[in-house]
Amino acid sequence: MEIQWYPGHMAKAKRELKAILPLLDIIIEVTDARIPKSSRNPDLISLTKNKPRLLLLNKVDLADPVATDQWVNYYRLSGERVIPFNARTGEQLAALEDLINQVGRETLAPKPIWRLGVVGVPNCGKSSVLNRLAGRSAAQVGERPGVTRGRQWVKRGKWEILDTPGMLWPKIGDVETGLKLAWVGTIKPENLDPEELVLNLLGWLQENYPVALQSNYGLTPPEVAGEPYSVLQVIGKRRGCLRRGGEVDLRRTAELIGYDFRQGKLGAITLETTSASHVLP
Known part of the structure; x- marks a missing residue:
């Protein structure tokens, strides 16, 4: 079963992210906890590798809790700053806020505003994460991939947070990864x-x-x-x-x-x- 999905707006999203990256201080990479590996876009990781990055395993309420604990330990042992997260309920929001402040103090020069970029594949919950961080419904949220199409800056205290459109990579390398992305709704079901x-x-x-x-x-x-x-x-x-x-x-x-x-x-x-x-x- 061949699974490919890379419409024009994703190529545009990649160009826009590359253009805005110099302005961002901290990257918040949102993944789907049901597929903690397959929902990590290698292009995003490559683009943001020189920025402090936090990894969120979002939608933990839908994932096997034992497996989630194993993935958290796995990524932490690999040197990632990772948090299991539930943007729907706000579970672990305080831990995320603390980690953002810790990373900012450790990696950033003193400045009045820290700019955070929320990135990830489509339908992983980026806008919901941003809304939790903002403390209000500041970004459009939808259950289908492709809802966020443009830049959305939200200010909270000393943070300015940017929500970015979901971005897949041009070619999904293997069928298994493509199936997982399709099963959780990262790829629009009607395309298959x-x-x-x-x-x-x-x-x-x-x-x-x-x-x-x-x-x-x-x-x-x-x-x-x-x-x-x-x-x-x-x-x-x-x-x-x-x-x-x-x-x-x-x-x-x-x-x-x-x-x-x-x-x-x-x-x-x-x-x-x-x-x-x-x-x-």
């Missing part, structure tokens, strides 16, 4: 075949989180152990995704499962582990 996408997701869940399928869709262990296509059929019947004559509407069923997963209805799930991983340069 929903049935093929969800069949891959079902296969992964059968292997790694079979209980999530059992509990959410009322499947029996033998049903969960079937081929992904048969699991899709069974879920479609159970959820009433039927065409006239009783035939399962596979597309509608796939869209339902994809939505359930992105909203966390299948439980707290992390799609990658720290084993056999590596830190991007």
